[in-house]
Amino acid sequence: MTTTHPRLLDVADVHTYYGPSYILQGVTLGAARGEVVAILGRNGVGKTTLVSTLAGFVPPRQGKISIGGIDITGTTPERISRQGIALVPQGRRIFRSLTVHETLELGSNLRRYDREGLSWSKDEVYAAFPRLAERRNNRAGGLSGGEQQMLAVGRALVGYPRVVLLDEPTEGLSPLLVKELHAVLVEVKRRGSTLLLIEQRLKFAMALADRVLLVNKGRIVFESTPEALQAAEEVRDRYLGV
Numbered sequence: 001m002t003t004t005h006p007r008l009l010d011v012a013d014v015h016t017y018y019g020p021s022y023i024l025q026g027v028t029l030g031a032a033r034g035e036v037v038a039i040l041g042r043n044g045v046g047k048t049t050l051v052s053t054l055a056g057f058v059p060p061r062q063g064k065i066s067i068g069g070i071d072i073t074g075t076t077p078e079r080i081s082r083q084g085i086a087l088v089p090q091g092r093r094i095f096r097s098l099t100v101h102e103t104l105e106l107g108s109n110l111r112r113y114d115r116e117g118l119s120w121s122k123d124e125v126y127a128a129f130p131r132l133a134e135r136r137n138n139r140a141g142g143l144s145g146g147e148q149q150m151l152a153v154g155r156a157l158v159g160y161p162r163v164v165l166l167d168e169p170t171e172g173l174s175p176l177l178v179k180e181l182h183a184v185l186v187e188v189k190r191r192g193s194t195l196l197l198i199e200q201r202l203k204f205a206m207a208l209a210d211r212v213l214l215v216n217k218g219r220i221v222f223e224s225t226p227e228a229l230q231a232a233e234e235v236r237d238r239y240l241g242v
């Protein structure tokens, strides 16, 4: 008998603290294979804390996180990445002394866990982001901010991208790179990866998302399709200020 996991990622009543600061106050969400979920909200409401919790950098004090039916609550970031959760963090966090190619080489170590064939080859990343191909032998530290962001995305894709957590990936990108990133994320979804997308550019997020979650004060306060959010002017005004 084959078991299916309609919800690849399952997050149940998660509570996260930074010391005494109570940030995530009971977050429950699920995401299916190949689904794009946008996570929206004003600054400081806990969006980054949510993806940091899912990636294992800030373990929750309460609640449960599982992927493909496997409980990963409280395990290390390394084990979580082996389960196919890849974080593209805000501010990129790449190794400045490695070249572009070495960075992708390192990221591709996770490929061996990929049983679903979701990994991108380095050449596919280069084809998607020609600027990275031109700079493959350059040190990552010398790249522009936008190029570093593309490299952080590429590093996630060459690994085991079952769930890709993107924390404001368009921040500081030129219009051309925003367009390239959009095309890449459409293809990432088409191949069956799941995306959780934190994004300030509403238009960018709405164009990709199947579902939209609004976060306020560490809780999910609204959930809908992009179309329904588009129509809900009062909700957008209250939680997004747009």
Ligand SMILES: Nc1ncnc2c1ncn2[C@@H]1O[C@H](COP(=O)(O)OP(=O)(O)OP(=O)(O)O)[C@@H](O)[C@H]1O
Residues within 6 Å of the ligand: 018, 021, 023, 041, 042, 043, 044, 045, 046, 047, 048, 049, 050
């Ligand atoms: N390392 C930390 N230690 C203590 N408090 C923190 C830490 N990181 C974030 N916070 C606080 O947690 C709250 C949520 O921050 P978080 O970065 O998750 O919000 P956000 O919605 O991602 O906002 P932004 O878009 O500004 O990053 C904020 O009040 C922030 O000041």
